[in-house]
Amino acid sequence: MTGVPVVRGLGHQVRHQLPLLVWLVVVWNLLWGTWSWANLLSGIALALVVTVVLPLPPVVGAARVHPGGFLAFLGVFVVDLVTSGAQVAWQTLRPGVPRSAIIRVQLRTDSDLLLTVVAEALSLVPGSLVIDMDRERLLLAVHVLHVHDLADVERQRASVLALEARVVRAFGSADEIAALDRRPSAAATGRRTP
Amino acid sequence: MSGIDSVEDVVAVVFLLAGAFLCLTAGLGLLRFPDVLARMHAGTKPQVLGVLLVMVGGAIRLNGWSATWMLLLVAAFQLLTAPVSAHMISRVAYRRRHVRRDLLLVDELRTGETQDRVRRGDEPADAPPEEPAQALVESRREDDGGAFGQES
Incomplete structure (x- = not known):
């Protein structure tokens, strides 16, 4: 000290x-x-x-692992990985051009480490691929493959938030877990259709 | 060591073939999907799963732990790096407007209301426009902030 x-x-x-x-x-x-x-x-x-x-900047907010949350995250992640691989593989084989969407999702976690885990995992679960992130406002821009209608888009948004919740329950502090419930979908994002 | 002798071998062969098939579909996706963003989906998900399956098949078939550790490392780095590279490429592609907007149902990242009529989104970055004079006029309009039809 x-x-x-x-x-x-x-x-x-x-x-x-x-x-x-x-x-x-x-x-x-x-x-x-x-x-x-x-x-x-x-x-x-x-x-x-x-x-x-070759020093790297220290990771702010050390990770803690909650065993229950971690197992839940890992289990769902493995299932997601397999289904998304199979889904996209099928998508490449079937005829027709897939329609896609770009959505912005308001996240609730304000931690570099957790956001990194969320963004990494998102690219490997069905449908989604991270394009951009607004670190200040915690907005994640996600590209979604094979959407049919707006209900699909909302489903995908919900699944991104669910993934975030699983990551926070696995690695987050008590404060961060509480923040999940405190701010449910803070800012509405403007939608534009081309 | 010739042919398939045991249940272990059968399992390994199934894993290897499934992984190889998934890598094949990843390649197919790169060819068939309409734009960069969709292609990145093919480059991450079936690709990563395919490599993981091949690693599992190899770990079953190969003798000795030292090979298994190596395969484990390959799998771990594949999981860590594939999303990052896909993200970097998609980000650049979106910013340089290599997006097939006609195939997008929703685009919430878009800031301006300008129509992008110069590029369709699937051409190479430095491809010359098909009608240079027309494209120059269009891009000047876009630079003006989408003030369509104001110059006459």
Whole structure:
């Protein structure tokens, strides 16, 4: 608790980068494929060099994992991944040109880490692909494949919000979970049809 | 090691074939889908699932854990990177107006009311317009903020 930036130098930086360090060591060991102390030590040395020479900004708001929420997220994600793969595969084979839509969804989570997980997962679940994100206003622009009518669009919007809720219940803090209910669809987005 | 000997092999073959088929449909989608955004769907979902299935099939068939760890890494990085690259490409494509607007049911990202008559959305970025003089007039109108028919 010194509070002086100069004093907390390398140690502070390393502590902030700890998840990244662990991940790099794990990757290094997986690449070698066999377990040995030499691999572990060289991995740690390499990870330290990488994080010191090429530092990344620290992730604000460390992740916590709620086991129940995480299992629910993971289960639904795997099912979604398989169905979306099959769906798009079928879409490529059937005749006809698919109609699509671009929608904006008002999210409720204000955390870089959670938004990243949401955006990553969204591109792999049925229908949706992230085009753009307004970080200030928490608006996510999503491209939706094979929509037939406006009911489909609303269904897709609801499923994006459901995904966000699952991610927050899996990794979010208590505050963020409460925020899910506090602001249900804050701002209405203007819709324009071409 | 010749032919299919056990239940394990059958399962591995099923996974490998299913994965290969999904990668094939991803390629088909790239050819058949109408615009960049739709093609990115084909490039992420069947593609990622296909690679995962091939990895599972390979892990069943290959002996030794060291290969399995490698396959696990490939799968993890595929899951992490495919959405990011698809997102970056779609974002650029949308901003450069490579969108088939006639196929969009709703476009809530659109800011202006201008009609985009120069580009249909499926041509390459530096393709010359079919009628250069017409296209120049149109693009000047769009730059003016959609003031159609004001110059006479």
